[in-house]
Amino acid sequence: MRKPTPDGGPERLVALADGVFAIAITLLVLDIDVPQGLDPEEYRRALSDTLPNLGAYAISLAVLAGFWRDHRAIFRSVEQVDGGVIALTMLGLGLAALLPFPTALVSEYGDEPVSVIVYSVAVASLGAVHLALAALVVRRPWLRGAAAPVRDEALYAVDLGATVVVFLVTIPLALLIGPAAMWWWLVLLPVKVWLGRRENA
Secondary structure, three states: OOOOOOOOOHHHHHHHHHHHHHHHHHHHHHHHOOOOOOOOHHHHHHHHOOOOHHHHHHHHHHHHHHHHHHHHHHHHHHHOOHEEEEHHHHHHHHHHOOOOHHHHHHHHOOOHHHHHHHHHHHHHHHHHHHHHHHHHHOOOOHHHHHOOOOOOOHHHHHHHHHHHHHHHHHHHHHHHHHHHHHHHHHHHHHHHHHHHHHHHH
């Protein structure tokens, strides 16, 4: 493989990523509100109506927090970046910044299968980009320093791959059984717990 010309250290790219993830998480909250001037009955109904928004917020917060942690772990041992790393990072940040939109679809129109499909495509795409970025850094050792990777690279690949597969499988499931396909996401919980125990063993 031809050795590309490094484009400097990763500090600015990591700082940009931190900012984008912070803004995306902040934007998730904007759909959660209760109108003013309601009587007690309307207030209770409006408060109840925020529950889907809070659920969608919690899911997307966990998704974005996980990808932010993974992004920082990828760059922990990186000393130089090149055009490929920058391009994949920018693509991933674009997808992260987009996540509030499918989150709003799930919170407002969660009974529509297309909302679940759009959300699943967004998360699976973000996971695939992170997986490609991690693989690129491994394949270009001249970008990395002497420090050992923060996470076991094989387990990290399995972790990201499991996320991508689960959300991709959600797409046909949503076509078959509708919004109930979202329950399939819960399969990630035992997978993540098992991977965490393996990594800490």
